[in-house]
Amino acid sequence: MEIGFIGIGQMGKHMSNRILEAGYSLTVHDLHKEAATHLLEKGAKWGNTPEDVARSCRVVISSLPAPQDVEQVVYGTNGLRSGWKDGDIYIDMSTNSPSTIRRIAEDAKTMGVAVLDAPVSGGTGGAEMGTLAIMVGGDSAALERVKKVLETMGRKIFPVGDVGCGNIAKLVNNMIALACNSICAEGFVLGAKAGINPVVLREIIKVSTGNNWSLQQYANTVFKDNFEPGFKVSLAYKDIGLALALGREYGVPLPVATVVQQDLHDTMAAGFADKGVDAVILPLENTAGVKVRSPE
Ligand code: NAD
Numbered sequence: 001m002e003i004g005f006i007g008i009g010q011m012g013k014h015m016s017n018r019i020l021e022a023g024y025s026l027t028v029h030d031l032h033k034e035a036a037t038h039l040l041e042k043g044a045k046w047g048n049t050p051e052d053v054a055r056s057c058r059v060v061i062s063s064l065p066a067p068q069d070v071e072q073v074v075y076g077t078n079g080l081r082s083g084w085k086d087g088d089i090y091i092d093m094s095t096n097s098p099s100t101i102r103r104i105a106e107d108a109k110t111m112g113v114a115v116l117d118a119p120v121s122g123g124t125g126g127a128e129m130g131t132l133a134i135m136v137g138g139d140s141a142a143l144e145r146v147k148k149v150l151e152t153m154g155r156k157i158f159p160v161g162d163v164g165c166g167n168i169a170k171l172v173n174n175m176i177a178l179a180c181n182s183i184c185a186e187g188f189v190l191g192a193k194a195g196i197n198p199v200v201l202r203e204i205i206k207v208s209t210g211n212n213w214s215l216q217q218y219a220n221t222v223f224k225d226n227f228e229p230g231f232k233v234s235l236a237y238k239d240i241g242l243a244l245a246l247g248r249e250y251g252v253p254l255p256v257a258t259v260v261q262q263d264l265h266d267t268m269a270a271g272f273a274d275k276g277v278d279a280v281i282l283p284l285e286n287t288a289g290v291k292v293r294s295p296e
Pocket of ligand 1: 007008093095
């Protein structure tokens with residue numbers, strides 16, 4: 001089966017590589033061709049536009065930053081829509097707005113194209129290892145047709161409901177994870193300022209009730225002054241904005257998420273938009289006049 005993959009970024013470079021390594025024939029596209037060098041060297045083909053990719057592949061996957069990028073890839077000049085054929089499947093694995101992907105799915109249906117939203121969790125490490133959690137919304141028959149392809153990228157595939165539901169699950173996850181990320185930064189800055197060794201603090205919390213994903217990353221990120229992405233602050237800000245929009249749509253107040261949004265906004269304003277999301281600690285450290293580091 002010829003698979004198309006659009007968006008060869010921090011996640012897409014690994015996810016597309018997993019598909020290629022599993023033996024599928026792959027056609028790739030990104031705004032920057034050099035992002036795909038590692039794939040082209042291994043035999044992947046280059047598609048000049050999303051339309052070209054859609055014309056040559058029955059299944060096209062995208063992993064793009066934000067809803068407007070997905071709309072651009074589908075509806076822009078030489079977009080996917082111009083190349084779709086009856087019976088094709090489009091899987092958007094970006095963290096996207098549920099309403100955006102639902103609109104695209106309704107439109108695609110009129111052309112006989114099935115759309116699945118299949119956002120992922122597990123970070124770039126999970127993408128590289130093929131251990132992502134994949135939350136899928138959309139038609140179960142379409143999912144059945146592409147399940148083996150998804151299994152090259154993730155061991156845990158969760159059908160969640162209609163198209164859009166994958167992103168609802170993903171946004172709830174990220175809202176919780178990003179709240180942990182912010183409070184974890186505050187806790188470690190407070191602990192360091194008050195004289196506790198951060199390595200000891202992490203060992204304690206790892207086996208205590210405050211354990212969370214961010215804390216687990218700290219040994220390789222904050223402690224080592226390593227804020228390379230990974231998951232960029234700007235994308236986290238996009239996700240919390242999408243979660244808040246969902247809250248407004250369903251009339252659910254999300255006061256903690258509002259504070260997290262402000263925290264991410266402040267981190268971007270301090271110049272760290274393209275750093276990994278652990279960088280929310282940097283403005284706090286500056287204000288408190290303390291660093292949470294342990295290079296060994
Ligand atoms: P990224 O910014 O590293 O990569 C996005 C890629 O899309 C880039 O290579 C960019 O050039 C390409 N792109 C953007 N617009 C395009 C267009 N119009 N046409 C073709 N290519 C285009 O982002 P990422 O970290 O790989 O994240 C991708 C998606 O996965 C996002 O929705 C993100 O929220 C989600 N996600 C990221 C992580 C993570 O740890 N990085 C984890 C889970 C989910």
